[in-house]
Amino acid sequence: VRNSLISGNETIKMALTIAVGGRVWRKFFKTFPFRSNSALKRFPTCRANGRLYSTSSDVVLVRKDEESGIATVRMNNPPVNSLNPTLMVALRSCFEELEKDKTCRALILTSQKPKVFSAGLDILQLYQKSPDHVAQFWEKVQDMWLALYGSRLITMAAINGHCPAAGCLLGLACDYRIMAEGNFRIGLNETQLDLVAPFWLRQTMIDVIGYRQAEMALMIGALYPSDKALQLGLVDKLAPIEDVQTVAEEEVKNWLKIPDQARAITKMASRKPLLDELRRRKQEDIQTFRDETTRESVQKSIQQYLEKLKAKK
Ligand SMILES: CCCCC/C=C/C(=O)SCCNC(=O)CCNC(=O)[C@H](O)C(C)(C)COP(=O)(O)OP(=O)(O)OC[C@H]1O[C@@H](n2cnc3c(N)ncnc32)[C@H](O)[C@@H]1OP(=O)(O)O
Numbered sequence: 001v002r003n004s005l006i007s008g009n010e011t012i013k014m015a016l017t018i019a020v021g022g023r024v025w026r027k028f029f030k031t032f033p034f035r036s037n038s039a040l041k042r043f044p045t046c047r048a049n050g051r052l053y054s055t056s057s058d059v060v061l062v063r064k065d066e067e068s069g070i071a072t073v074r075m076n077n078p079p080v081n082s083l084n085p086t087l088m089v090a091l092r093s094c095f096e097e098l099e100k101d102k103t104c105r106a107l108i109l110t111s112q113k114p115k116v117f118s119a120g121l122d123i124l125q126l127y128q129k130s131p132d133h134v135a136q137f138w139e140k141v142q143d144m145w146l147a148l149y150g151s152r153l154i155t156m157a158a159i160n161g162h163c164p165a166a167g168c169l170l171g172l173a174c175d176y177r178i179m180a181e182g183n184f185r186i187g188l189n190e191t192q193l194d195l196v197a198p199f200w201l202r203q204t205m206i207d208v209i210g211y212r213q214a215e216m217a218l219m220i221g222a223l224y225p226s227d228k229a230l231q232l233g234l235v236d237k238l239a240p241i242e243d244v245q246t247v248a249e250e251e252v253k254n255w256l257k258i259p260d261q262a263r264a265i266t267k268m269a270s271r272k273p274l275l276d277e278l279r280r281r282k283q284e285d286i287q288t289f290r291d292e293t294t295r296e297s298v299q300k301s302i303q304q305y306l307e308k309l310k311a312k313k
Pocket residue numbers: 079080082116118119120121122123124162164165166167169189190193195196197198201289309310312
């Protein structure tokens with residue numbers, strides 16, 4: 001039913017586009033927005049007033065500017081963009097679709113909900129779940145990361161709020177990070193939950209902030225305020241929260257002056273070894289995560305962490 005509703009909408013959208021131009025259908029689809037959990041694939045892109053609009057889904061909203069080739073990808077999984085399987089699959093699929101789109105040159109990843117970029121992995125997916133569930137969950141984390149870290153596009157994280165754990169993992173997978181000034185925190189705090197960052201995440205942290213700082217940050221599960229994160233090089237620039245997106249767009253425009261091919265080849269030269277290593281060791285990495293996470297003592301720590309989160313209120 002959902003699919004047929006979508007294709008019905010598509011037909012109307014195309015007819016309206018041809019018949020009366022962009023303004024009318026934009027108004028129409030603002031009133032009756034698309035809803036879908038899955039990929040961009042179902043939605044052929046539509047042109048209106050020189051802009052190219054891609055699809056929106058429940059959990060990931062995408063808008064691409066036709067002239068510049070910049071796509072903005074907004075995570076939209078309230079209340080805190082925790083990375084559950086639906087969001088991770090939607091993000092991966094979105095990254096892969098944009099990758100295939102030859103007119104797309106850059107991707108800005110941000111949150112639809114200011115003040116929280118992402119709360120990291122959905123902790124509930126790791127608590128009292130079967131080993132198989134945890135293994136499948138972890139594979140989705142890997143696949144999402146492989147798609148973003150291995151992207152030929154310019155990837156920019158517009159971190160408009162808190163960015164712990166796997167939120168930080170997403171940021172680290174991008175080429176450049178702009179973070180909101182103020183009382184927002186970023187870091188890989190998983191040791192606080194008794195979890196251990198996998199080799200590929202640890203390596204990206206080392207690559208970004210250097211060995212000593214990464215080693216310390218990972219051991220203590222540090223979460224840094226944005227000014228300290230800037231000082232460490234964990235983020236590249238700060239901006240007032242309301243300007244994060246604009247500053248990201250300006251930064252992308254500078255990057256767009258560099259020829260795409262040379263930039264992308266250079267990027268892959270530094271990222272390919274780690275990408276290849278994870279591809280090669282994927283199953284081993286899944287097993288490690290599954291076995292560690294389902295251990296009784298780790299489950300106890302996760303339970304306590306969840307209780308602390310609830311008690312915060
Ligand atoms: C080997 C593993 C390494 C792999 C790397 C990744 C690991 C991970 O990502 S583990 C997840 C770690 N995440 C965190 O430690 C963040 C926890 N959350 C927070 O600190 C805060 O929620 C916040 C700062 C992100 C936002 O604060 P605030 O706006 O005040 O929102 P609340 O704390 O009130 O949260 C609202 C609601 O959401 C629930 N929640 C928060 N984070 C998560 C989460 N990661 N997973 C699932 N659920 C989460 C929170 O419990 C509240 O629920 P209700 O009480 O039911 O409203």
